[in-house]
Amino acid sequence: MRNLSPILVTASSVLLLSSQAFNPLVAAPDTSLPSDRRPDNIIELTQIIPEIVLDIRYATAHNFIGRPIPGYLAPKCLLTQEAATALAQVQRRLLEQGYQLKIYDCYRPQHAVDAFVAWAEDLDDQRMKTEFYPNVDKQHLFRDGYIASKSSHSRGSTVDLTIVPKPAASQPPFDVGAQVSCEAAVGERFADNSVDMGTGFDCFSLLSHTLNPEITGEARDYRHLLKGLMEEAGFENLAEEWWHFTLRDEPYLETYFDFPIR
Numbered sequence: 394m395r396n397l398s399p400i401l402v403t404a405s406s407v408l409l410l411s412s413q414a415f416n417p418l419v420a421a422p423d424t425s426l427p428s429d430r431r432p433d434n435i436i437e438l439t440q441i442i443p444e445i446v447l448d449i450r451y452a453t454a455h456n457f458i459g460r461p462i463p464g465y466l467a468p469k470c471l472l473t474q475e476a477a478t479a480l481a482q483v484q485r486r487l488l489e490q491g492y493q494l495k496i497y498d499c500y501r502p503q504h505a506v507d508a509f510v511a512w513a514e515d516l517d518d519q520r521m522k523t524e525f526y527p528n529v530d531k532q533h534l535f536r537d538g539y540i541a542s543k544s545s546h547s548r549g550s551t552v553d554l555t556i557v558p559k560p561a562a563s564q565p566p567f568d569v570g571a572q573v574s575c576e577a578a579v580g581e582r583f584a585d586n587s588v589d590m591g592t593g594f595d596c597f598s599l600l601s602h603t604l605n606p607e608i609t610g611e612a613r614d615y616r617h618l619l620k621g622l623m624e625e626a627g628f629e630n631l632a633e634e635w636w637h638f639t640l641r642d643e644p645y646l647e648t649y650f651d652f653p654i655r
Contacts (some may be wrong), residue, residue, distance in 0.1 A: 431652045438470040441477040446495040455567035457525035464502030471500040476550040476640040479626040498553040501546035503651040513540040523572040526597035550643035555587040562586040603635040
């Protein structure tokens with residue numbers, strides 16, 4: 394592991410699952426903007442960071458549903474200009490240390506969120522359980538806050554991301570028949586080209602909590618590095634997901650957009 398700049402974090406650890414903690418985003422939509430029209434200041438991240446590494450999982454079958462998600466018509470990252478500019482600051486800091494960002498998800502149409510809800514209600518569909526929710530009963534996904542009817546992603550200033558070396562290594566294609574638990578050790582779970590963050594992306598698990606004390610060593614250091622740099626740039630981490638960050642001063646606080654990603 395390369396030397397990491399020291400990032401101080403609080404000692405408080407967040408270990409209780411809470412539907413409120415997972416879903417602080419249920420304000421009524423702002424009707425002053427048409428939710429099905431893309432505003433001018435929601436842009437492709439590549440306009441700000443041309444070299445950004447994209448792994449837009451919901452445009453593929455490698456996600457907790459197991460098929461491309463409605464609304465993801467192209468594997469692009471769309472974000473507000475404000476969020477994209479703030480991410481560029483994080484990218485610059487990481488490049489100084491021999492790393493870079495990789496993006497899993499950005500803006501998410503509301504009808505994609507609706508597809509998540511419909512999937513969670515279909516208890517017979519368990520095809521991706523082995524990798525994404527190996528120790529969670531699907532009937533409890535709503536209760537435990539893993540699935541909700543609204544997402545901050547639909548407001549355009551939330552991003553799911555990780556750290557990868559520069560240059561990023563290649564990663565194998567996803568094979569649904571060779572799933573391994575997202576909680577498994579690095580080297581055993583899917584060979585994502587990310588540094589070790591302690592779990593895979595979108596892992597429905599207590600181990601995904603950013604400050605879970607069971608995550609130690611390099612994985613803990615990398616989580617703290619990402620969290621520290623993102624907070625310096627104006628983002629706030631969702632305590633239950635090490636990969637999930639929302640711009641504090643997001644411009645569309647109460648608007649949940651529903652235009653497709655093209």
